[in-house]
Amino acid sequence: MNYERLKTFIAVAEKKSFSDAAKILYVTQPTITSQVKALEEELNTKLFERTTKKVEMTESAVILYKYAREIIRLSDSAQKEILKIEDIMHGDLSMGCSLTIGEYILPLYLKKFKDLYPLIRMNVDISNSNKIVANLKDQLIDVGLIETPIDDPQIIVEPFLADELILIAAPNYFSSNEIKLSMDQLKHTPLIMREKGSGTRAVVEEYLNQAGMPIDELNVVMELGSTEAIKATVESGLGVSIISKNAIIKEEQLQLLTAFPIQGISFYRYFYIAFRKEQILKSTTELFIEELRKMTCGDSPPPLYRVTTLV
DSSP states (O other): OHHHHOOOOOOOOHTTOOHHHHHTTSHHHHHHHHHHHHHHHHHSSSSSSSSOOEEEOOOHHHHHHHHHHHHHHHHHHHHHHHHHHSSOOOOEEEEEHHHHHHIHHHHHHHHHHHHTTEEEEEEEEOOOHHHHHHHHTTTTEEEEEEESOOOOEEEEEEEEEEEEEEEEOTTTTTTOOOOOEEEHHHHHHHHEETTTTTTHHHHHHHHHHTTTTGGGSOOOOESSSSHHHHHHHHHHHHHHHHHHGGGGGGHHHSSSSSOOOTTTBOEEEEEEEEEEOOOOOOOHHHHHHHHHHHTTTTOSSSOOOOOOOOO
16 A cells, blocks of 8 residues: 555544645645545545545544554654664754744754754744644644643653743833842733743743732733743833743843842743654654753753742
């Protein structure tokens, strides 16, 4: 049986849609229909029952699905074994990366990885964590780097790097020379947040909930879709925000932004590697994950989602 036809069949079976399968495989819907029809003719059986609203697998398709996944798995494993005996690793690597990681963390590691494996062609899509997970499940990317743990039976996540979130404000934003802000001050201070679906926002909300300060009790005046937009808005004096410490290194050096601790709470998190469960990883993907683990080995934060009293 043809490898591409089997991949097409698996995509239709999992998405329960010819049009959705076409999207994730980057082909036209007539191509999907043609490949499924050719497979049905080869096996002399009907694989899908189609109505105007949904696609359902036949009994024959249920049997084929089990074996098709194993055939694809064995084929991918064989390709990986062959690549391992070559002197120089090459191939493609498609990655989804959340905004904070993509803008401030990843460039250093990408440079190191490209120095080691210059023939690997990389494509990085920077978006929020929710979209990255969706793209992983649709097989649009090989691996994701996200800012919050997720609980999804189709996705495996593992921590690879520590990060601290801090409250930032423009210099002299606060009238007094406070070293620390109280939770009550935070409650009444104009707060600029990342958009819903952002890993940074999820972590901030979790810690604030732990501290008994849910987000709807704060004075959220604006939601923005990027860290750079937040920094520019905070610099202009419109409010404060809570973002990654790694994101304001230059601004602190230039005295454009100031970091403030909050009494009774500190924000720590991991960054996570994410990939599809029960899928043979491409050699390039497996290699990138292994190298990233080596580069960040030993860097771990305090336990997550724990409110820490500051002294």
